[in-house]
Amino acid sequence: MREPPIFVCIHPNCVPRFPELPHAQMIQFSLFNIPVRVLPWFWLTLAFIGGVLRADTRSEIFELLLFMLAGFISILVHELGHALTAKHFGKRVEIVLQAFGGYAAYSGGGRLSRFQSFLIIAAGPAIQILLGVAALILVIQVEGLSPYGKYFFVKLCQVSIIWAVLNLIPVLPMDGGRILETLLGPQRLRLTLQISIAVAVIIVILSLVYNIGMLLPIFMGLMAYENYKSLKSISWM
Numbered sequence: 001m002r003e004p005p006i007f008v009c010i011h012p013n014c015v016p017r018f019p020e021l022p023h024a025q026m027i028q029f030s031l032f033n034i035p036v037r038v039l040p041w042f043w044l045t046l047a048f049i050g051g052v053l054r055a056d057t058r059s060e061i062f063e064l065l066l067f068m069l070a071g072f073i074s075i076l077v078h079e080l081g082h083a084l085t086a087k088h089f090g091k092r093v094e095i096v097l098q099a100f101g102g103y104a105a106y107s108g109g110g111r112l113s114r115f116q117s118f119l120i121i122a123a124g125p126a127i128q129i130l131l132g133v134a135a136l137i138l139v140i141q142v143e144g145l146s147p148y149g150k151y152f153f154v155k156l157c158q159v160s161i162i163w164a165v166l167n168l169i170p171v172l173p174m175d176g177g178r179i180l181e182t183l184l185g186p187q188r189l190r191l192t193l194q195i196s197i198a199v200a201v202i203i204v205i206l207s208l209v210y211n212i213g214m215l216l217p218i219f220m221g222l223m224a225y226e227n228y229k230s231l232k233s234i235s236w237m
């Protein structure tokens, strides 16, 4: 029997349910025999994060496009980390890039050990951090990069490291929360949810105190609420 797909990753600032946009706008391709779908919301949210509302000149618009390309490559590599590791363990995998990030879903194959699950989850942020470090080394070491080339690799470094680290915050359903869930085991799901709620609430408070923008506290607030609902539902069981 086919297992339901397990979403191993939701990127920071993800709002899970967005209205459908025309599927004609969807891009589909295959990479390492893994089907990849890129939904229209992915590009729209990347454009907003990259500052589409402030881009006026041709140069600013070109920099925005470079930022979007860096974001696309970074998130795709992150999901490939999950997907290739799951494939190695005999799973059927697919990658979907959607609003504010993406996920790698896997199903079928045999039952995974906790260590295998841990490896699948950790592989995403790990390879994304490596990509960021590689981009940084390239900027430092390679002489004669054009200003736009340098801009692209700096953005690739920044988004890769920042998004990977944010993703490792121990709040379900992000990678950090999934790692915590795997380490604590299924018997301690209640504790995992309690830690997720506490960490998310602390981040909301710190974000508001230090005024670091609204996206992170809104996202963490949503995650805290979703985890609270999950905790209430298992409390009745």
Ligand SMILES: [Zn+2]
Binding pocket: 008, 009, 010, 078, 079, 082, 124, 125, 167, 175
């Ligand atoms: Zn991930």
